Amino acid sequence: MSARKKTLLKVIVLGDLGVGKTSLMQQFVNKKFSHQYKATIGADFLTKDLTIDNKTVSLQIWDTAGQERFQSLGVAFYRGADCCVLCYDVTNEKSLNNLSSWKDEFLVQSNVSNPQDFPFIIIGNKIDVDESKKIPSLQKKLLNITNNQLGGLNYPLFETSAKDSINVETAFENVARMALQQEELNGASRNDMNDDYHDAINIHLENDNSGCAC
Amino acid sequence: MQQDTKLKLLQVPAHQRTESDASHSYSVLDYYDSETILISEVGSDENLEPFVNLQPKSGEMFVPLLGTQNTSRVTNMDMRDSNESQMDTSMITNVSLGDASTITRNSRRSLPSLNSLIDPNIPPCIQPLTELRLKQNLDDKFDIYGFKKDSSLFTSTVESHNEWFSEYIPHLLTQKKKWLVLMKAHGLASRSDAPLPLRYPPKSEKVKKLVRRGIPPEWRGNAWFFYAGGYEKLNKNIGVYEKIVADTAGMQNKDTEVIERDLHRTFPDNKYFKPELVEGVAADSNKEAPMISALRRVLTAFAQFKPQIGYCQSLNFLVGLLLLFMSEERAFWMLVIITERIIPQVHSANLEGVHTDQGVLMICIHEYIPKLWSIIGKSFDGTVLKDDKILTRPPPLTLVTSAWFMSMFVGILPIESVLRIWDIIFYEGSKALFRLSLTICRLCMDHPNFAGSTRDSRNMEEQETDRIEIFQFIQNFPKSITDPSLLINLCFKKIGGYGFGFLSQDEINRCREFVAQQRSRLRTKKGSIAGQLSDSERASLQGSAKMDDEIHDVYGFQRSIMSGVAWNMHISSVMKKKLGKRPE
Numbered sequence: 001m002s003a004r005k006k007t008l009l010k011v012i013v014l015g016d017l018g019v020g021k022t023s024l025m026q027q028f029v030n031k032k033f034s035h036q037y038k039a040t041i042g043a044d045f046l047t048k049d050l051t052i053d054n055k056t057v058s059l060q061i062w063d064t065a066g067q068e069r070f071q072s073l074g075v076a077f078y079r080g081a082d083c084c085v086l087c088y089d090v091t092n093e094k095s096l097n098n099l100s101s102w103k104d105e106f107l108v109q110s111n112v113s114n115p116q117d118f119p120f121i122i123i124g125n126k127i128d129v130d131e132s133k134k135i136p137s138l139q140k141k142l143l144n145i146t147n148n149q150l151g152g153l154n155y156p157l158f159e160t161s162a163k164d165s166i167n168v169e170t171a172f173e174n175v176a177r178m179a180l181q182q183e184e185l186n187g188a189s190r191n192d193m194n195d196d197y198h199d200a201i202n203i204h205l206e207n208d209n210s211g212c213a214c
Numbered sequence: 215m216q217q218d219t220k221l222k223l224l225q226v227p228a229h230q231r232t233e234s235d236a237s238h239s240y241s242v243l244d245y246y247d248s249e250t251i252l253i254s255e256v257g258s259d260e261n262l263e264p265f266v267n268l269q270p271k272s273g274e275m276f277v278p279l280l281g282t283q284n285t286s287r288v289t290n291m292d293m294r295d296s297n298e299s300q301m302d303t304s305m306i307t308n309v310s311l312g313d314a315s316t317i318t319r320n321s322r323r324s325l326p327s328l329n330s331l332i333d334p335n336i337p338p339c340i341q342p343l344t345e346l347r348l349k350q351n352l353d354d355k356f357d358i359y360g361f362k363k364d365s366s367l368f369t370s371t372v373e374s375h376n377e378w379f380s381e382y383i384p385h386l387l388t389q390k391k392k393w394l395v396l397m398k399a400h401g402l403a404s405r406s407d408a409p410l411p412l413r414y415p416p417k418s419e420k421v422k423k424l425v426r427r428g429i430p431p432e433w434r435g436n437a438w439f440f441y442a443g444g445y446e447k448l449n450k451n452i453g454v455y456e457k458i459v460a461d462t463a464g465m466q467n468k469d470t471e472v473i474e475r476d477l478h479r480t481f482p483d484n485k486y487f488k489p490e491l492v493e494g495v496a497a498d499s500n501k502e503a504p505m506i507s508a509l510r511r512v513l514t515a516f517a518q519f520k521p522q523i524g525y526c527q528s529l530n531f532l533v534g535l536l537l538l539f540m541s542e543e544r545a546f547w548m549l550v551i552i553t554e555r556i557i558p559q560v561h562s563a564n565l566e567g568v569h570t571d572q573g574v575l576m577i578c579i580h581e582y583i584p585k586l587w588s589i590i591g592k593s594f595d596g597t598v599l600k601d602d603k604i605l606t607r608p609p610p611l612t613l614v615t616s617a618w619f620m621s622m623f624v625g626i627l628p629i630e631s632v633l634r635i636w637d638i639i640f641y642e643g644s645k646a647l648f649r650l651s652l653t654i655c656r657l658c659m660d661h662p663n664f665a666g667s668t669r670d671s672r673n674m675e676e677q678e679t680d681r682i683e684i685f686q687f688i689q690n691f692p693k694s695i696t697d698p699s700l701l702i703n704l705c706f707k708k709i710g711g712y713g714f715g716f717l718s719q720d721e722i723n724r725c726r727e728f729v730a731q732q733r734s735r736l737r738t739k740k741g742s743i744a745g746q747l748s749d750s751e752r753a754s755l756q757g758s759a760k761m762d763d764e765i766h767d768v769y770g771f772q773r774s775i776m777s778g779v780a781w782n783m784h785i786s787s788v789m790k791k792k793l794g795k796r797p798e
Binding site: 017018032034035036037038039041042043044045047060065066067069070072073076077080 | 365367475476479482568593594616617
């Protein structure tokens, strides 16, 4: 550990409750799926090392609680994020419609310097379910959401199954790649300071006002 | 508990309580012993005989329910434990009579239709545990509460569970014997094969010790209900639960949507919540497990009954566990008691109670485990949190500890540890949550794998790694605490333990009040918190000017933050006595 030169990348996973955030993270990090996951309360994270373009990175993935009121517990750990994963459930239209709120919430709380081109990706989970249970005309709705609206969510999209381990790996490799880019961008913008360790886990709980504005 | 129960009132005047003076400082909930207690028993309407297995001590008075039933609006008790203790019994007794009988009769009349909504036929999950049954359980895939023994969450296997459980069986049997002796001494239950007792001995040092060593599993539901003040609550709200269930049947709204998502992931590893876990039981998508239906009804009814809370994730764990030990109506009222008295506002829409309790917990860590505070009192990037910022910039650890409070350790600790802690909480009050949380924190810190304790951090990056590891360690470590006795002994033993028993409910209450006050001040003034004391604060300052200086001296809090609040005078004196010097 002493010569830790690998880059730490911080990723935040957001989305409505029950879309499978914990399962996605568990499948990616621990290669397992369990029906036993309980609702996430507060926040939790797992780390996983992987190699991206010959560079070893350590992905710190933050799993969050999906119920709205848990936002008040402090979302300060959003700060310093290098990538944000927005999740929905392909069987739950509401979770799809809420994606843009999650994005806005993240941008407000994380206070990122480049909200216009901050890396988000979208994951639609639970594609293993029966076709009949999926959101009707999902593709059309997706197109609406990603392209048409003002401030649309024109981000890379992956459809996954955490249960059957479909596409999860691919999705998170992309997450890592995008996060790495963002991290390098951040690093370049403060070239005078040799503190590349700084942002990945900056958890300033500085938002006194917002923190209490419950 | 059957719905057509016979209800009787047992009134024990406060002055006839038998517990020692000492128990007062330990147990705020003692108070409930002095209040009207309602005993339920199967019987006919006309049968108003005193409760049969009660041997009243001289002077105790039995009053039939329908004559003196209290129906005053004392129901909305949004107050903390301390307020409870100040509540005058006259509030309870000095009320107009008459309503109760109407309510009771009405509720009985409407029972037939309601019975179709509430499922009274859920068999009791926990069988009386004879030695034979306990030993037979070693051959079972499920523990005595119906949870799968092998669990990925708690990294336990059938073998590891059995290894622990076979050592635990003698403890369970000894406890049962001791409880039987105690019950007999109070004329409550004399034989091991007697029906489950509904009433338990009044609070005393002796009972408290026995509770800390564990209530017999099959008695838990009744004992929790009894000691937490369940009868008193039920008594004031006869028929209310059934009515809410009737009103909310089939209801669909924002809360029920979330409830539906949580029902099946509450205890997916418990055979009562997921019958198809049992071999040979086919999953039937058309037929829902009765426990799931009961869970839905209780959570939906609660969301309706407490709109300021609605449904909050983690309530499902509380209700789920309660349902394994009691009827759904009782589980409902226990949830009301938990959210009103034990952890008030913790589940409210803004989770204000979480902020309050985490503030209190962090202050306690700061005071009582200063070494740990020096490690965790930093943000992940290493910024040291100044003492006066404890409440406004809670350290990242609170993301972990919040869940301890919200779910009262369900899913955090292995089930037996949770149940043993619940025994203590329902008997002693919310201070037990703080005491046990401190014990777990301390246990983490003393663990050889605890990053911060073994290494002198060499550079910034390693320090940062340490901080992340510490977060994860404290997140995961509790899952490995399979031996509840170890945890509880560490908590209370002064020698060979951490002795957190000195942390009184009174102190917790004052600290909660302090934190809540500061937070509301911060909210309203957004930073400009200096100066401006309220009248009561000024008065209390004048009354304790000397002490006030001392507090600031000892803790170095900003004067403006600490102004006029002397909640921790006790901490101060305790710490001085304990350490013989000022804590750093």
